[in-house]
Structures are given as structure tokens and as C-alpha cells.
Amino acid sequence: MNKIPFIAAGALMSAAAMTASGSENPFLKPYSTPYSIPPFESIEYQHYLPALQEGITQQRAELDAIINNPKAPTFENTILALDNSGELRTKVELVFGALSESNSSPEMIEIAETFMPLSVAFDDELTMNQALFERVKTVYDSRAALEPDQQRLTDQYYKRFVRNGALLDAEKKEELKKINSALADAYLLFNKNLLSATNAFEIVVTDPAELSGLPVSSVNLAADVAKSKGLPEGNWIFTLHAPSRLPVLQYADSRKLRKQIYEAYTSLATAAPYDNNQVIKDILKLRARKAELLGYRNYAAYQTEKVMAKTPEAATELLMQIWNPAKAKVAEEVAEMQAVADENGDGITIEPYDYYYYAEKVRQKKYNLDEAVVREYFPIDSVRKGIFNMAERLYGVKFTEMPDAPKYYPEVTVYNVTDATTGEHIAVFMTDYFSRPSKRQGAWMSEFKGSWQNPDGTWDRPIIYNVGNFTPAAGDAPSLLTLDEVETMFHEFGHGLHGMLTRVRYKGQAGTNVDRDFVELPSQIHEHWAMEPELLKVYARHYKTGETIPDALIERLQAAATHNQGFATAELSGAALIDLEFGTLTPDMLDDSFSVSDFVKAYDAKIGMPAQLTYRYRPTYFKHAFGSDEYSCGYYTYLWAEVLDTDGFELFRERGIFDPETAASFKHNILERGGSEDPMELYIRFRGAKPGVEPLLRNRGLEK
DSSP states (O other), X not given: OOOOOOOOTTOOOOHHHHHHHGGGOGGGSOOOSGGGOOOGGGOOGGGHHHHHHHHHHHHHHHHHHHHTOOSOOOIIIXXXXXXXXXXXXXXXXXXXXXXXXXXXXXXXXXXXHHHHHHHHHHHHHHHTOHHHHHHHHHHHHTGGGSOHHHHHHHHHHHHHXXXXXTTSOHHHHHHHHHHHHHHHHHHHHHHHHHHHHHHHOOEEEOOGGGGTTOOHHHHHHHHHHHHHTTOOTTOEEEOSSHHXXXXXXXXXXXXXXXXXXXXHHHTTTOSTTSOOHHHHHHHHHHHHHHHHHTTOSSHHHHHHTTSSSOSHHHHHHHHHHHHHHHHHHHHHHHHHHHHHHHHTTOOOOOOGGGHHHHHHHHHHHHHOOOHHHHGGGOBHHHHXXXXXXXXXXXXXXXXXXXXXXXXXXXXXXXXXXXXXXXXOEEEEEEEEEXXXXXXXXXXXXXXXXXXXXXTTSOEEOOEEEEEEEEOOOBTTBOOBOOHHHHHHHHHHHHHHHHHHSOOOSSGGGSTXXXXXXXXXXXXXXXHHHHTOHHHHHHHOBOTTTOOBOOHHHHHHHHHTTTTTHHHHHHHHHHHHHHHHHHHTOOXXXXXXXXXXXXXXXXXXXXXXXXXXXXXXXXXXXXXXXXXXXXXXXXXXHHHHHHHHHHHHHHHHHHHOTTOHHHHHHHIIIIITTTTSSOHHHHHHHHHSSOOOSHHHHHHTTOOO
């Protein structure tokens, strides 16, 4: 991205000025790139705000045309017209959203402080427009005459209006607008604090003895970071980014170093100048009032109503069926780890910062698995070939690199996705896998362009991307992935397939525009292929010798598949539970005496949180819960979807993991259908029955 001078947030161009310079703003004209990939090299900081403002102006005119249409409201002139509106606005928001997450900068952060409130305010203007709502309601009231996907799209738009205040009186609408604006500001501040706090922390190691136990790749990475910051040889810097943090917790013999990293991470964004505690309190108060204003008993009820769970009680009931066996398993795991520590004469009692380290010791002892050795069979390029091989064998798609395609960062790789038989273009796929300071933590999938069917029957195909935070190459070794990173790569690629293979008529139902607790099914089910012997023998090759992963090692990997699943499941389900619990708070509970940390301690006691672990994300760095509305009160969806994916993959196991008929059914009923039908109906059509929780417990080794 070009680093050019930033235009002041208030210096929005006038309409005349935008018209005069429109030819120079790449957003304001059709892209002339292959498959309409954004021309990233031409996009400058000063383009975003004028393009957003023009996009809002254009969509406002489109909405006025819908409202002022003299003909009676129909699906075509109201719902479809609404679904097709806002093309320019969507175009600029997708690019800005992508780069502010994966290639941020002080300039992007400053732009966001104006960009996001503008977008949120217009969303309010749209969904609180009474005249527009009346037309939507007219179509909704007669929707029984529509085709099924049209009925569902109409229902989705009607509920979107209602959930955003369409039925409120004018005074309450104004209050809701203020709440939404304040929430947008709070989310920006939460994410800004989180990124700043993460980047601000580092540990400088000068004693080589402190590096004992760490993989060479981790030591090399720490040396490279130190060198990049101007420190001489003999210095190593460790940070809170996952490629640096996780190897320390898992391998470092220095308990002092492990404790420093663990305590820094679990207290992330809890101290000035990047303290998120007050931000969270503000968010909770605003959400609680918003739910009350809209007639819901709490925010969790508001959030779960729109998805498969329907109520927070249903989501919590599912989670407790998982939490209790996971907690029991944790006790067994801690006992095993303590025994190893005692045998070694370490003279310690297992603490949270010991869990990763001694779990690795137990794994090496029980299964003769050294992850540092295992990683040598998973260079990132081989894993990428593995996911492409899986996609071609299951769904008949081929990936061909486009070296000259536009990209927003040098490390991005772009692919043309085609039908392996006919050569038909299906999608553009981009990968951006390595950690850097300008990228937020985690891994995700999104799009630069959606998919839809044109009136003439042709298709506009999507541009999908995957982002990761994997360990980059260090020293003379390529990027070697841990088993968790391999599964993450398959996971995000599953989301990508959901976006790439979509075949629905309407934009609002394409790809991952599905119920939030259904969206993780395509991602999580594809994780299962990562460790299947049939595919491992294709892609898992030693980075030095090219040797295929040995059968004996595969057997040990499969034997260890449920190792440490008490920990993994408890920290995940615990985070999902407390996320929902935060959503049950009502305005009267959130007075000045409310404390985020006290709330967490009380919930620890309520569910019996084991002393040796904590939630996967504590509140101040729980981006899913407090970084936006999208996943709030919805972290449980990963486990809800795992009930589906483990049950669904058992069908593949029964028939063969590359069985053509089963793959075709999954492609047609799940990946292609997007949000055009009820998700449980789609799942039953694929599987033949509703799922139960038992396959999940079996898969994680938690059955009674």
C-alpha cells in the first residue's frame, strides 16, 4: 500500500471536487484489473473517505428511487433493488476493512475514526427509514407467494429493519442512533488499544541459557526481530504475537520466561495507556440499553434470536454438555503433567504458565512426538498444496497462481480458481499467511467482492482471501507450521471454499452470509482432512529431504489426536460461556461499582474454572466479544458448528473421505447454497438427520 500523506479526517472533498478528481480515485470507476481485483497500487490514503462519501450519496439516491417508485412494492422493485444497492459503498468498505485489519498503519487508524462512524450512521439512516420499511413490510406481509429463496431474503431484510429500530418511535430511534455511533467508537478504541498493547510489549533476552528448549526456528525469529530493531547479535526479542509467544509457552525450559510471556498475554490491554477495562464497561452499558430499547430482556437474547440457537439458554445448555466433561479431563491432564514434573525432580506445582510446557512433555513421553520434529514435515508451501489437492479431489476446482495480479502486500499470493474439467472461472483466491506488526492477531477469511447471478443468467464471481499469523521463515529454514497452524490453515480455507463455491441468486445470501452458528461448519469440517493419512501421504513432506511423512509418525499423530483436549476444549468452551454471560447483564447491573475483573472472578467460581487454566481470551483482548457486534455473544458458534462438523465428517468416514457422491452432496447442499435456505434443513438434506453432541465428544476424546 502506498504510504502517502494522510488527508485530515475532516477534510472530506466537496461533491464538485470529487467529480473533478474522480478519474484519479480508483474506487470511483470500474476496475480495469483481471476479474475486478482492487488496484491496490493505485489506492492511496486520501481515496477512502471521498469514495465512501460518494458511495453513501449513490446508495441514498438508490434508496430514494425505491421509496418514490409509484408502483406497488414487489420483491423485484423493493427487496431485490435494496439487495443490489450500495455497490460503490460496499466496494470501498471491503477494501478498507481488509487493509485496516491486515496492513494497518497510523494513517489507517486515523481514517477509521471518521470512516467507521460514517458507515454506521448511514446504516442507521437506512434501517430507520420509515418509508423504506413500509415498502419492505408490504412485501414481507405477502411473502407466501414468493419463491423460497425470495421469501428468505425478504424475511432477512424485514428482521434487519426491525432489529435496527424500525418499529421505534422517533425519540427512541434517535437514542438508538447515538448508541450505535458510540458503540462504533468504542469498538475502534478497543481494537486500537489491543493492537497497540500487543505491539508495545517485548522481552529482550541476552542470556543464551534462557533459550534452552526452544526450537531453532523460534530462536532465529527472535534474533531477526532483535536485529530489525537495531540490537546487536547476542540479543533476542520475544513478543506477544502468536509465532513468538506460543513456542515459548510450549518449549522454553526457562520457567521465568514462560511466566513473563503468559502473564503479559493474560493481562494484555489492562494498563494505561491501552487499558480496555473501561472500554468494555462502556460497551456493556451501551449494549444492555440497546437490547432494552428494542424490547429484549438482554443483549444475549438479542444476538441469539437471529441464529440457529435462538436463545442464550439453548447455547449455554450445549456448552455445558461440553464444558463439564472437558473440565473433568483437565483434572486428568494436570495429574499426568504433575507426575512428569515430579519424576523430573522439578519441584514445582503446575501453574497456568506450565500447562503448554508440561503437556508437550507428556506428549513426548506417551506418544514419542516432538513437535519440533513434526513441524519439519509441514513447510507452508507443502500444506498449501495439500489444501489445494483436497479441494480438487472433493469439488473439482483447480488453483493457478497469478503472479502479476494486484496485491495489497508483497507476501500476498493470488490464484485463479477454475473448474478442473471445463476451465470455467470460479473465483479469485488470495493468501496472506505471515505475522507482521501491522496485522491484528488471529486468522480469518473475507472477500473483496461477493457473488451473485445477473438478470441474464451469468454470474459475477467472488474474490476471497485468507489471512493468517503463521511463523515466517527464519534463518535458512522455510516457514514450518505447527499442527495447530496446519489445522488453522485448513480451517480458513474451508471458509474460503464457502465463499468461492457459492451459487445463489442474491448478494445478501451468497457465501458466508449465513446464520452465525452455521458459518463455521464449512471451515471446521475441512480441518478433519488435515490429519487424514490418505491426504498426509500427499502433502506432508520433510522440508530438507522431500521424504513423505512416515507411516509410523502418522500412527503416532493419530494416537495423540485427543492429547490435551481437556485443556483445548475447556479454554474454548469457557470463553464461549463467559461471552454469553456478559450478554446477560442488564442496565441495572452495570452501575459505577461494576468491575470487569470481579465479574470474571465470580464466573470462574460459578463454573468451577480449574486453577491451571483460564479462558482462551480474557475480556480485554477478547476481540470476538468486544471488537465488534459481529461475534459478540456468539463465540459459542465454533462449538455449535463442531457438533455439525463432527457428525457430518462421520458420513465421509463411513463412505470414504473423498467419496464423490458425499462430496457432491456437501458442495451442493452446504457450500453452494449460502444463506438461501434454513441451515438445519440444508444440513439434514446433506446428512439425513439432525446431529447430536456425541460425535464431538468422541472426536475430542471426552466421552464418558
